[in-house]
Amino acid sequence: MGGVRGDGASRRSFLKAVGAAVGAAALPLGGGPTTRAAALPLDGGPTGRAAALPLGDGPTGRAAGSNAYDAVVLGGGFAGVCAARELRHAGLRVLLLEARNRLGGRTFTARLGQELFDLGGTWVHSTQPHVFAEINRYGLELVENPAVIPELLLWWDGARVRQAGVREWAPLLKEALCATGGETPEAPMSVLKGYALLQRQMVEFHAGAAAAFPRPFEPFFADAWRDADALTVRDRLDQMDLPDSRRALLEGVLGASAHGAFDQASLLEMLRWWALSGHDLQRYSDSVARFRFRHGTVSLIEAMLEDGRPDVRLGAPVVQVTQNGEEVAVVTEAGERFRARAVVAALPLNVLAKIRFTPELHPDKVAASRERHAGAGIKLYARVRGELPPVAIFAPESEPLSSVFTMAQGEHGSELVAFGTDPRRIDAHSAPAVQAFLRRFLPDVEVRDTVSYDWHLDPWSLGTWCVLRKGQMGKYLPGLRAPQGRVHFAGADWALGWRGFIDGAIEMGNRVAQQVVAQLEERAEPQEAATDGRDGEPALQSCAVCHPSDASGAHGVGPNLRGVHGRDAAADPGFAYSRALRERGVTWTDAELDAFLADPAGYVPGTTMPFSGIADPQERAAVIRALRQLR
Numbered sequence: 001m002g003g004v005r006g007d008g009a010s011r012r013s014f015l016k017a018v019g020a021a022v023g024a025a026a027l028p029l030g031g032g033p034t035t036r037a038a039a040l041p042l043d044g045g046p047t048g049r050a051a052a053l054p055l056g057d058g059p060t061g062r063a064a065g066s067n068a069y070d071a072v073v074l075g076g077g078f079a080g081v082c083a084a085r086e087l088r089h090a091g092l093r094v095l096l097l098e099a100r101n102r103l104g105g106r107t108f109t110a111r112l113g114q115e116l117f118d119l120g121g122t123w124v125h126s127t128q129p130h131v132f133a134e135i136n137r138y139g140l141e142l143v144e145n146p147a148v149i150p151e152l153l154l155w156w157d158g159a160r161v162r163q164a165g166v167r168e169w170a171p172l173l174k175e176a177l178c179a180t181g182g183e184t185p186e187a188p189m190s191v192l193k194g195y196a197l198l199q200r201q202m203v204e205f206h207a208g209a210a211a212a213f214p215r216p217f218e219p220f221f222a223d224a225w226r227d228a229d230a231l232t233v234r235d236r237l238d239q240m241d242l243p244d245s246r247r248a249l250l251e252g253v254l255g256a257s258a259h260g261a262f263d264q265a266s267l268l269e270m271l272r273w274w275a276l277s278g279h280d281l282q283r284y285s286d287s288v289a290r291f292r293f294r295h296g297t298v299s300l301i302e303a304m305l306e307d308g309r310p311d312v313r314l315g316a317p318v319v320q321v322t323q324n325g326e327e328v329a330v331v332t333e334a335g336e337r338f339r340a341r342a343v344v345a346a347l348p349l350n351v352l353a354k355i356r357f358t359p360e361l362h363p364d365k366v367a368a369s370r371e372r373h374a375g376a377g378i379k380l381y382a383r384v385r386g387e388l389p390p391v392a393i394f395a396p397e398s399e400p401l402s403s404v405f406t407m408a409q410g411e412h413g414s415e416l417v418a419f420g421t422d423p424r425r426i427d428a429h430s431a432p433a434v435q436a437f438l439r440r441f442l443p444d445v446e447v448r449d450t451v452s453y454d455w456h457l458d459p460w461s462l463g464t465w466c467v468l469r470k471g472q473m474g475k476y477l478p479g480l481r482a483p484q485g486r487v488h489f490a491g492a493d494w495a496l497g498w499r500g501f502i503d504g505a506i507e508m509g510n511r512v513a514q515q516v517v518a519q520l521e522e523r524a525e526p527q528e529a530a531t532d533g534r535d536g537e538p539a540l541q542s543c544a545v546c547h548p549s550d551a552s553g554a555h556g557v558g559p560n561l562r563g564v565h566g567r568d569a570a571a572d573p574g575f576a577y578s579r580a581l582r583e584r585g586v587t588w589t590d591a592e593l594d595a596f597l598a599d600p601a602g603y604v605p606g607t608t609m610p611f612s613g614i615a616d617p618q619e620r621a622a623v624i625r626a627l628r629q630l631r
Contacts, residue, residue: 069095071516072330072340073310074318074355077105078121078502079490080346081301082509083516085308087344090517094310095338097330099317099460101576102557103305105492106348106461107502108453109296110545115415116296117381119453119545121465121502125287127277128503130510131300138303141294146406151389154441155252156399157245161441199281201250205236206274213275217497219473228271232470234262236270252394255402256419257288259377259464262397266374266470269499276498289405297502315576317460321345322358323485333579342486342516346509349373349480349493350462357487364479365489368472373493375464375500378420380428380452381407382438384445388414393441400426400437413448427615428452429542449541457601458610466493466500486519488512539622542614549630558609564588565627580606593624 069092073084076098084096102108107121124142126132135142154163212225219225233254237247251262257273258265277284293299305312313332320331321343330338345352353361353369360366382404393404401420408415418434420426427433428450435447455464468477480494490512495504540549546558553560559575569586570577584604586592596603597620599613614620 067336067338069093069311069338069340070520071095071342071344072097072328072338073344073346073490074321074330075105075346075348075491076100076103076312076314077346077348077492078107078301078304078505079492079509079512080105080344081304081308082506083344083346083490083513084310085304086510086513087516088308088310090513092517092520094308095340096310096312097316097318097332097338098312098314100557101315101555103312103314104298104301105505106455106465107297107301108557109298110451110453111296112451112541112544117451117545118292118297119379119381119451120455121297122292123287123289124291124293124502127283127287128498128501130497130506131501131503134300134304134506138300138307140299140303142291143294145290145292146390146409150392150405152391153394154391155249155394156396156440157248158396159244162245162249197246198249198253201240201242201246202253202281202284204240205250205254206271206279209271209274210279212268212271216272216275219272219496220478225268225271226474228268229266229471229474231267232263233258233265233267233270236267237262248396249394251396252402255377255395255397255421258374258421258467259419260374260421260467261376262421264374264469265467266472268473269467272499300502318355320356320358321487323487326486328486334576340486341520342488344488344490344512344516346490346505346512348461348463348491349466351460352489352491354459357484359484362479362482362484364476368476368480371469371472372463373466373472374469375467376421376423376456377402377464378423378426378428378452378454378456379464380418380434380450382416382418382431382434382450383413383448384416384438385413385448386446388416388442388445391416391442393438397421400433404438404441423454423456423612427612428454429612429614430616451542451545453545454610454612456610457612459608468499483512483515488515539619539626542611543623546609546611561627562630565593565624565630578604578606578608580604580608588627590624590628593627594620597623 071084071087071092071094073080073087073094073096076096080096080098081103084094087094104120108119110117110119124131124135134140152163154161156162208224208228211222212228213219213222215221237251237254240247242250254262254270257270273288274284277287313336316336317333318330319333320329322329322331326341328340328343330340330343332338345355347355349369350372351369353366387409388406390406390409391404392406393401395402399420401418404416404418406414407417416438420428426437429452431447431449434450435445438445438447455461477494480489480491483489490508492500492502492505492508495501495507497507498504540547540561543549543558543561546556547561548554548556549561551562553562555572555575559572559577565588567588569584569588569592570582581604588596594617597614600607600609600611601613614623
C-alpha cells in the first residue's frame with residue numbers, strides 16, 4: 001500500500017459525518033500456436049502492445065504439437081487465468097483458450113497515448129480478500145481517486161440541479177450547530193442537505209442486510225435472504241416512498257451499482273455489497289470506488305500469467321465440449337480439437353449457453369444463462385478541458401447517466417468516469433452527447449473526447465458485471481456452481497462473496513482449481529511479456545480503444561488499421577476475424593466503410609466487434625479520411 005496517497009484521517013472524519021457520497025460507483029473492470037511464441041496483447045490495450053509468450057511444453061515432456069492436456073480452461077478473464085496458474089502450480093499440463101484477442105475478460109486496460117483506462121472492472125480494496133492477497137503477493141501499486149472527498153456534490157432532482165459544496169461544509173455546519181435563539185439557519189442546512197439525505201437513505205435502503213447476510217461470504221448460511229431475493233431494487237425504492245428530490249439522489253448512487261434496470265436487479269445483490277463492506281458507509285465507499293491499480297488491471301493479469309505460464313491460445317472461441325468417460329474433447333470455432341482430463345469453464349453467465357455441451361448442461365445452468373443477469377449498463381471516461389474541482393454528480397435511473405465523478409486531474413484537464421443503467425439512452429462514444437448531459441450540472445464544461453467499450457455488444461460478455469435478477473440466487477446459484485462430471489465452472493458470476501468483481505473471479509479460480517486437482521489426483525510444475533505501440537490519428541480516437549494503427553502492423557484486440565482502406569475485409573492472415581466478416585466478402589471502399597461504421601452489427605450480422613457505430617456522417621467521413629492516409 002506504499003503507493004497509495006491521500007489524507008486518510010480527514011477522509012474518515014468526512015465520511016463518518018456525511019456518508020458515502022460517491023459510494024456506489026462499482027465494478028462488477030487476447031491466436032498463436034500453443035507450444036511456441038504467441039502474439040499476446042496482454043495489456044488488452046488499443047496500441048497492440050504484444051508480449052512474445054514462449055509457451056513451453058512443461059515438465060511432463062509432452063511433445064510439441066500435441067493437443068492433449070491435463071486441463072483446458074475456457075475463458076481468459078481473472079477466473080480463468082487464476083485457475084490456470086493454480087493448476088500449473090499443481091504440476092498439470094494446462095491450455096488456456098480465450099475467444100477474444102486479449103486476456104482479461106470483463107476487465108480491459110486500454111492505453112491511449114500515455115494514459116491508461118480501465119474500461120471494465122477497476123476498483124479493489126482490502127475488504128476483498130482474494131484480490132488483495134494477489135496485490136500483496138506480486139507487490140502491485142495502487143492509486144487513489146482524487147474525488148474521494150468531492151468539493152461539489154450535484155444531483156438532478158427531476159426538475160433542476162441541486163448542489164452541496166464540501167469546502168463550505170465545515171464552517172456552515174459549525175454555524176448551524178452554534179446558532180443562537182433556537183433557530184436553524186436556512187442556508188447552511190440547504191448546503192448540507194444532500195449529504196445528510198444520502199447518508200440516511202443509504203442506511204434505510206440497505207436495512208435488513210445484516211439479517212440476510214450474517215456471514216457475507218456464506219450467503220446461504222441463514223434464510224432471511226429469501227425475502228430480499230423476492231424484491232427488485234425498484235420494489236425497495238417504492239417501499240421507501242421518498243419525494244422525487246430525495247429519491248433522485250439515491251437512484252444516482254444505486255444506478256452505478258445495479259448497472260441495469262431497477263425493475264430487474266435483485267435487492268439482495270445490493271444488500272450483499274453492503275454486508276460485504278461491513279454495513280459501514282465509509283468502507284462501502286472505499287470498497288467500490290477508491291483504489292485502483294496504478295498500471296491498470298492488466299498488471300495483475302500479467303503477473304498471474306507469468307507466474308503460472310500455461311499454454312495460451314487467443315482468438316479461439318470454443319463451440320463444443322464433449323465428455324466421454326475420463327476424457328473431455330474441446331472444439332474451437334476454427335475446428336481445432338483438444339483433449340483433456342478436465343475442463344474449467346471460466347465464462348460469464350450470459351454466454352455459457354452459447355457453447356454446445358455433451359452431455360447437456362444442467363437445465364438450471366442453461367435457463368440462467370438464457371435469462372442473463374441484470375448488469376447491462378455503460379461505463380465511460382470523459383476527458384474535459386481545464387481543471388475542475390473534484391466533483392460527484394448523480395441523476396435518476398431514467399437519465400442517460402446515473403453517476404459521474406472525478407478520476408484524475410492534470411495540467412491538460414480533468415478526467416471523469418461515468419456510469420449509466422441503459423446504453424440506449426446515450427452514445428458513450430459521442431463527446432457532444434456526454435457534454436450536453438454534463439452541462440446541465442457544469443454549464444461551461446467542454447468535453448474533449450470520451451473513451452468507452454460496448455460490453456453489451458461484446459459477444460463474449462453480453463453485459464457488464466453480474467447483478468443477479470430477482471429470484472436468481474435462490475433458483476440458480478447452487479446449480480451454477482456445481483461441476484458436471486469432468487467439467488467445472490469457475491466464472492466470477494457464481495462467486496459467493498464479491499460476485500461480479502475481480503475478487504469474485506479470483507475466489508472461483510482458486511476454488512475450482514483445487515476441485516480439479518482433487519479429481520485428477522496428479523502432480524507436475526510451471527514464461528513472459530513486453531513491447532510497444534502508439535496512438536492513431538485524432539479521428540481514430542474511438543477506434544484506438546481496440547485497434548492499433550502504428551507502422552509495426554501488430555494487432556490488438558481488433559486488427560491493425562494500417563492499410564485497411566482499399567483492402568478486402570478479413571484479409572490479414574495474422575488476425576482471427578469473425579466468421580461473419582470473413583463470409584461478408586466486401587472490399588473496404590469509402591462507401592462500404594461508411595455503411596459499416598454507421599451500424600456494424602446491421603451491416604455485418606454476427607460481427608464480434610462490440611461497437612454501436614458512428615451516427616454522425618461527418619465523423620464517419622473523418623474516420624474514413626484517416627484510414628485512407630494509413631498506408
